[in-house]
Amino acid sequence: xxxxxxxxxxxxxxxxxxxxxxxxxxxxxxxxxxxxxxxxxxxxxxxxxxxxxxxxxxxxxxxxxxxxxxxxxxxxxxxxxxxxxxxxxxxxxxxxxxxxxxxxxxxxxxxxxxxxxxxxxxxxxxxxxxxxxxx
Numbered sequence: 548x549x550x551x552x553x554x555x556x557x558x559x560x561x562x563x564x565x566x567x568x569x570x571x572x573x574x575x576x577x578x579x580x581x582x583x584x585x586x587x588x589x590x591x592x593x594x595x596x597x598x599x600x601x602x603x604x605x606x607x608x609x610x611x612x613x614x615x616x617x618x619x620x621x622x623x624x625x626x627x628x629x630x631x632x633x634x635x636x637x638x639x640x641x642x643x644x645x646x647x648x649x650x651x652x653x654x655x656x657x658x659x660x661x662x663x664x665x666x667x668x669x670x671x672x673x674x675x676x677x678x679x680x681x682x
Contacts, residue, residue, distance in 0.1 A: 551671055554578040555594035556586040556612070557633070558604045566599065569660060569666075583607025587615060589659040590625050597671060598662075602634035602645070609634070610648060629670045631660070 553575050555566040563579045570577050578593040584606045590598065598616075602609035609632050609671045616622045616630070629651040634641060651670045652668040654663060 550574055551596040552578065552593060552594055553573045553667070554580060554586070554589055555635070556580040556598065556604070556609070558582050559601070561633070562601070569664075571587040572618070573664070583609070583612045585655050586612050587622070590616065590622070590628065594625075597667060598628055598630045600630050600632050600650075602632055602641075608630075609678075610645065610659060613648045613650055616669070629674055631666060631670060675680045 552568055553566075555563055555570075555577060556579075556628060557563050557566075558581055562580075563581070572648060578589055578595060581590040582604045586598070586607070588599065588664045589595075600609040600612060612633070613630055616628065617626050630649070631652045632645045632650040632653060633656060634645070635655050635656045642655075645653045651673070652666050664679075
């Protein structure tokens with residue numbers, strides 16, 4: 548099995564380091580970005596299998612990054628990369644907005660790492676399933 552590449556995007560260094568250590572120990576290849584603009588550059592360079600994206604960040608928010616990845620012609624090659632959005636905002640409307648933009652899962656902070664890992668595995672499993680085409 549090839550190692551999955553996960554891009555962590557968060558402006559909090561402690562969160563980046565935590566995910567880097569934990570996911571690396573579990574066999575993932577981890578890339579890190581410190582804000583939304585950095586995230587867009589790293590997506591192109593790193594070509595992740597999954598993006599874990601904080602919503603509240605300087606320069607571009609997680610929502611703005613998601614919109615660009617899912618809709619801009621410039622990022623069309625990366626539009627199918629699944630995104631798990633993190634946010635301290637626990638409002639249902641925020642979750643709905645994120646899901647409507649195309650994120651695959653939405654997790655509120657504070658989080659339990661075991662749950663995050665289960666969600667990562669579930670999203671990656673869904674991505675691995677062959678798509679059913681109808682004629």
